Amino acid sequence: xxxxxxxxxxxxxCACAAILLQGAHAAPAFIDPLDAPAVPSPLAQRAPVxxxxxxxxxxxAAGQRGHILYSDDRGATWRQARVPVSADLTAIAFVGSxxxxxxGHDGVVLHSADAGASWTRQADGRAxxxxxxxxxxxxxxxxxxxxxxxxxxxxALCTDDGGARWRHxxxxxxxxxxxxxxxxxxxxxxxxxxxxQGLLLKRGADGRFAALPSPYKGSFFGLAGKGTTVLxxxxxxxxxxxxxGGQNWRRAQTGVQTGLTAGAVLNDGALLLLxxxxxxxxxxxxxxxxxxxxxxxxxxxxxxxxxxxxxxxxGGPRGLQVQAAH
Numbered sequence: 001x002x003x004x005x006x007x008x009x010x011x012x013x014c015a016c017a018a019i020l021l022q023g024a025h026a027a028p029a030f031i032d033p034l035d036a037p038a039v040p041s042p043l044a045q046r047a048p049v050x051x052x053x054x055x056x057x058x059x060x061a062a063g064q065r066g067h068i069l070y071s072d073d074r075g076a077t078w079r080q081a082r083v084p085v086s087a088d089l090t091a092i093a094f095v096g097s098x099x100x101x102x103x104g105h106d107g108v109v110l111h112s113a114d115a116g117a118s119w120t121r122q123a124d125g126r127a128x129x130x131x132x133x134x135x136x137x138x139x140x141x142x143x144x145x146x147x148x149x150x151x152x153x154x155x156a157l158c159t160d161d162g163g164a165r166w167r168h169x170x171x172x173x174x175x176x177x178x179x180x181x182x183x184x185x186x187x188x189x190x191x192x193x194x195x196x197q198g199l200l201l202k203r204g205a206d207g208r209f210a211a212l213p214s215p216y217k218g219s220f221f222g223l224a225g226k227g228t229t230v231l232x233x234x235x236x237x238x239x240x241x242x243x244x245g246g247q248n249w250r251r252a253q254t255g256v257q258t259g260l261t262a263g264a265v266l267n268d269g270a271l272l273l274l275x276x277x278x279x280x281x282x283x284x285x286x287x288x289x290x291x292x293x294x295x296x297x298x299x300x301x302x303x304x305x306x307x308x309x310x311x312x313x314x315g316g317p318r319g320l321q322v323q324a325a326h
Contacts, residue, residue, distance in 0.1 A: 034106055034124050038066030038083035045069060045078045049315030050090045050104075052305040056097025059305065060116035061315050062089040068102060070116045075313050075322045082118040083110065091139045091183075099144045101163060103136035109149060111163050122163040130168055131155055138183040140191065150193060154178035173201060174211040180219075187225035190245060194220035194232050202246050215240045215249035224263030224271060231287045233260040233273055241287030253289040254281055262304040264312055266325055272312060274301035280312070280323060295323055 041047070049063035059071045061078070066086040069078040089104035100112040107125025112118060125133030134152045141147035148169070149157045154177075158169035173193070175181070180196040191209075193201040198214035220234040230246060233239040239252040239260055254260065254273060260281075262274040271283040273290055278298030281290035303315040312325040 033087040034085050034108065034126055036086045038086050040080055044080050046319035048317045049320055050302045051092035051102065052303040052313060052315050053092045053094045053100065054305060055094040055100055055115040058115050059313060060092060060094065060100065061320055062092040062102045063315065064088050068116060068119060074307055074309065075320065078320065081116055084119065084121050090135065090137050093139045093141050095141045095144050101139050101141060101147060103139045103149045105135040106133050107131045107136055109136065109163060109166060123166045138181065140184040140186060142186065148184055150181035150184045152180050154181060156181065172207060173209045175199065182220065183222045185223040187223060187230040188227050192223050192230060192246065194223050200232055200246060212246040215251065221259065221261050222263050224265055226265045226269060229286050231263060231271055233263055235259050239273055239287065243286065250288065252283070252287050255290065255292065262301040264304040264306045266306045266310065267308065272304060272325055274304050274314060276300045280325065282325065293324055293326060297321065
């Protein structure tokens with residue numbers, strides 16, 4: 001009996017070892033998203049989208065797992081771009097119809113010279129010990145040479161040669177606590193940055209970004225505006241408009257209590273705000289009051305882009321959707 005018991009234990013041990021060995025062989029090796037190109041997918045249009053931009057008449061969207069898509073028929077159909085990484089992308093910007101930049105997790109910066117059809121890597125956090133792989137959350141370019149990318153824990157990168165070289169420029173920002181920088185955008189004649197804990201910055205003539213008096217202590221997720229009106233929006237339905245370059249702000253009446261996560265300006269000058277719950281809000285009075293725009297299929301928004309026909313392209317957790325804006 002003892003011999004039988006020993007044989008049973010030995011057989012069980014061998015079986016367990018075989019299972020463990022088989023499991024070890026079955027486990028796929030980790031591949032850094034910075035080393036893995038974005039995988040073509042017929043469902044990419046329905047995957048999360050975080051950033052939208054116009055490259056001339058072309059629409060370009062960036063999102064999860066390195067997916068970048070582009071459309072030449074105002075969002076009716078989309079094609080997937082060739083992208084050398086599969087890191088999640090958070091923001092995208094274009095200058096003119098050809099030159100574009102996309103940024104995202106792992107401190108990655110991508111560049112396109114063909115209106116978003118293909119992309120090359122300009123920088124990433126793995127090659128930047130100072131950045132430590134922190135995600136980039138916003139990107140802006142004034143022309144095809146001068147631009148800026150901002151991100152988590154006060155990360156700020158600048159270039160004056162189209163991204164051939166990126167340098168840390170946190171010293172130009174009035175952000176001593178290293179607060180998250182969620183968006184950077186030109187509105188009218190000035191460049192603004194919005195961040196957490198009510199942080200609002202504005203670039204001066206000397207190139208430095210000075211803190212503006214903030215009307216709110218919660219996080220701002222984005223910026224929108226036109227001419228002399230700049231709109232900052234964020235948590236809990238909070239949005240504030242300024243008509244004097246950010247020195248004075250008035251609270252907008254949005255009528256919602258959920259996070260406002262995207263903004264756009266229509267061709268007629270109306271301001272749009274979109275929420276993480278699918279609200280589309282429109283203001284025709286410079287951001288003082290917003291009224292809801294009825295949607296047949298509300299979708300949570302992470303980015304918005306006004307279209308020439310008066311509608312708005314929305315990107316978010318459910319992918320891409322063209323919605324009414326009136």
